[in-house]
Amino acid sequence: MIKTGTEIFIECLKKENVELMFGIPGGQVLPLFDKIYDAPFKFILTRHEQGAAHMADGYARSTGKTGVCLATSGPGAANLVTGLATANMDSIPLVAFTGQVPTSLIGNDAFQEADTTGITRPVTKHNYLVKDINFLSEAIQNSFYIASSGRPGPVLIDIPADIQKASTEFVWKEKPDIRSYKPNLKGHPVQIKKLAEAINAAERPVLYVGGGVIIANASAELLELAMKAELPVTTTLMAIGSFPPDNALNMGMLGMHGMYWANMAMQNADLIIAVGSRFDDRCTGKLSDFAPKAKIIAHIDVDPTSISKNVAAHIPVVGDAKNILTELVKHVNKKKHTQWIKQINNWRREKPFGYENDSKLRPQYVIEKISEITGGEAIVTTEVGQHQMWAAQFYKAKYPRHFISSGGLGTMGYGFPAAIGAKLGNPKKPVICISGDGSLQMNIQELATASINKVNVIVCILNNGHLGMVRQWQQMFYKRRYSAVELFTHEAKRCQPIPDFVKVAQAYGAEGMRVTRKTDVSHAIEKALKIKDKPIIIDFIVEQEENVFPMVPAGAALHEIVTSLA
Amino acid sequence: MRHTLSALVENKSGVLARISTLFAARGYNIDTLTVGETDDPSVSRMTITVRGDTKILEQIEKQLNKLIDVIKVFEYSQTKHIERDLALIKVKADKNNRSEILQIVDIFRADIIDLSHETLMIEITGDEEKIEAFVGMLRPFGIKELVRTGIVAMARG
Numbered sequence: 001m002i003k004t005g006t007e008i009f010i011e012c013l014k015k016e017n018v019e020l021m022f023g024i025p026g027g028q029v030l031p032l033f034d035k036i037y038d039a040p041f042k043f044i045l046t047r048h049e050q051g052a053a054h055m056a057d058g059y060a061r062s063t064g065k066t067g068v069c070l071a072t073s074g075p076g077a078a079n080l081v082t083g084l085a086t087a088n089m090d091s092i093p094l095v096a097f098t099g100q101v102p103t104s105l106i107g108n109d110a111f112q113e114a115d116t117t118g119i120t121r122p123v124t125k126h127n128y129l130v131k132d133i134n135f136l137s138e139a140i141q142n143s144f145y146i147a148s149s150g151r152p153g154p155v156l157i158d159i160p161a162d163i164q165k166a167s168t169e170f171v172w173k174e175k176p177d178i179r180s181y182k183p184n185l186k187g188h189p190v191q192i193k194k195l196a197e198a199i200n201a202a203e204r205p206v207l208y209v210g211g212g213v214i215i216a217n218a219s220a221e222l223l224e225l226a227m228k229a230e231l232p233v234t235t236t237l238m239a240i241g242s243f244p245p246d247n248a249l250n251m252g253m254l255g256m257h258g259m260y261w262a263n264m265a266m267q268n269a270d271l272i273i274a275v276g277s278r279f280d281d282r283c284t285g286k287l288s289d290f291a292p293k294a295k296i297i298a299h300i301d302v303d304p305t306s307i308s309k310n311v312a313a314h315i316p317v318v319g320d321a322k323n324i325l326t327e328l329v330k331h332v333n334k335k336k337h338t339q340w341i342k343q344i345n346n347w348r349r350e351k352p353f354g355y356e357n358d359s360k361l362r363p364q365y366v367i368e369k370i371s372e373i374t375g376g377e378a379i380v381t382t383e384v385g386q387h388q389m390w391a392a393q394f395y396k397a398k399y400p401r402h403f404i405s406s407g408g409l410g411t412m413g414y415g416f417p418a419a420i421g422a423k424l425g426n427p428k429k430p431v432i433c434i435s436g437d438g439s440l441q442m443n444i445q446e447l448a449t450a451s452i453n454k455v456n457v458i459v460c461i462l463n464n465g466h467l468g469m470v471r472q473w474q475q476m477f478y479k480r481r482y483s484a485v486e487l488f489t490h491e492a493k494r495c496q497p498i499p500d501f502v503k504v505a506q507a508y509g510a511e512g513m514r515v516t517r518k519t520d521v522s523h524a525i526e527k528a529l530k531i532k533d534k535p536i537i538i539d540f541i542v543e544q545e546e547n548v549f550p551m552v553p554a555g556a557a558l559h560e561i562v563t564s565l566a
Numbered sequence: 567m568r569h570t571l572s573a574l575v576e577n578k579s580g581v582l583a584r585i586s587t588l589f590a591a592r593g594y595n596i597d598t599l600t601v602g603e604t605d606d607p608s609v610s611r612m613t614i615t616v617r618g619d620t621k622i623l624e625q626i627e628k629q630l631n632k633l634i635d636v637i638k639v640f641e642y643s644q645t646k647h648i649e650r651d652l653a654l655i656k657v658k659a660d661k662n663n664r665s666e667i668l669q670i671v672d673i674f675r676a677d678i679i680d681l682s683h684e685t686l687m688i689e690i691t692g693d694e695e696k697i698e699a700f701v702g703m704l705r706p707f708g709i710k711e712l713v714r715t716g717i718v719a720m721a722r723g
Contacts, residue, residue: 121583121584122591126634129580178634180635303632304628304631304632305628305632308621308624308625309625312621
């Protein structure tokens, strides 16, 4: 059947089962928006294209489906870049559509023209500029396939306005077939056997688990493996929720702000089994002193470039974590590592984890309460900074896809729009964004989006009046010379935080609350959880100079972990 | 150490940009790069020579393979293969030394392709070593211009 470009666009999205799209219209996407007017999916109008990309991302991370966003040419496309880069670093399936000036004007510096595929090439898994209407449906079909398969990532499709209006025969392939793209999903049986033998022989094994386990939906297989061979598990920031928080084998997060015993276990292990993790510098500390006692490092990853990039792997296994773990479990022996577990427990006792739980309102306490009240069953998103690390340390996410954070790129302004996307994808789940007073202001305009669409996300601001993480580094490494980190004015009698978040909430039609006393924390959270028809901001005025510990200073080895200021 | 990589890629716009972006973003240095159509007009072959240790080479190879438009990558350091480079050299030559240059051209089996009162243009094909040796022999006469295609390579057999 002959269809126009815009009809093909809608038809393809129907075939890909798209239920939700985020974005903002503009000159070069007017034809698409004319079709979106009565499309069979919901379109969420955001207030900034970056918000649209992060919402699609939060939707994708929390549901496992592909997120979709749409922006106009030039500035619209450029505003997507941070969102694409965020998704790219964390391997999140996203398809972004952008309008482009008509093909006859490309390269002419036309109004709102930008080289969108050029700008986004380094921050996407792949991108297309569709210059021929006959390629449009294939480009869209390929994009959804590329975004969601192998190591997932964002894909952008740039569609010039004249292509949107052109017509052609609509073709839909049974299955996309790209001759140059064949991700390897099945692990090599010889490598899997080799890894099983290494596990069976190991005395001090550690499972070092990353976000790949969540992407591959391999949590059940991971649990089975860890229990069968009694393997202590440490998770990266991206893997929080992939392993039950109350399981005795769960050592918690490792790395810069990880648990002391998890880092000590890495440094003393004789076998490290990395699963869907990529030996990021925040996890390894100083590379030359990383895991000095490891005789074997094994690495399971779907992306061959992750293997032996930072740390050489003795047993590389390329493939999908779910497939590989399923096979691996069959070959490992049931075993106990009593001595090793005892050693780890000794480390736990040696430097226990906690904070000064006094009468003051401390940020860690707020997160502990969120965790307690929700039972770890709420979807928590975070912004980036101190609050993010406290959330990682204190929120006990019970399930995968329940802890959502910009890990690789570390994008401030990510958490709030991501929470909106997560809530729209999971309307029955409570969704809480743990934020700082700095981060929230980077996409605060999306309060309008949440309000108008009655998205009852709860934003818990741990308001310390500072860009807290930078302040902490300046305190620890720059002699407390606080340079450009204060978020309040000195002019008023007492330090007055700007803005008044309660008034901001009210101005946007959201609920605003302020909590200044420890005793009011639980009540505020419980009250917020009952509100169903609008977003809620709770402004927790917390201790200003609280620091995140433990901490491995930049450039130090994992065991050189600092647990307090002194 | 210098390595030669050969990649079959989709013959469409943007592919070269993807590859050069990859090298720039990861801090790899391209020594030479040649691109041309293969017998299948939808496929181009790129020959890339790079310097680096085996760890960097392994990463480059994997990163190239990861690009959606790259069909296949060959790395030739462990394979018997032939490499060729073509150079055009404009050298100062007058009636006094022209015959001397012609002798060198003869020995290297190069060709004179243009002649003027003051210059000669010479075409030479060969591996990098041969071309460098030839250029070395011509240098004392005065090289006015030199252009090289970069290396193309093919596995034997």
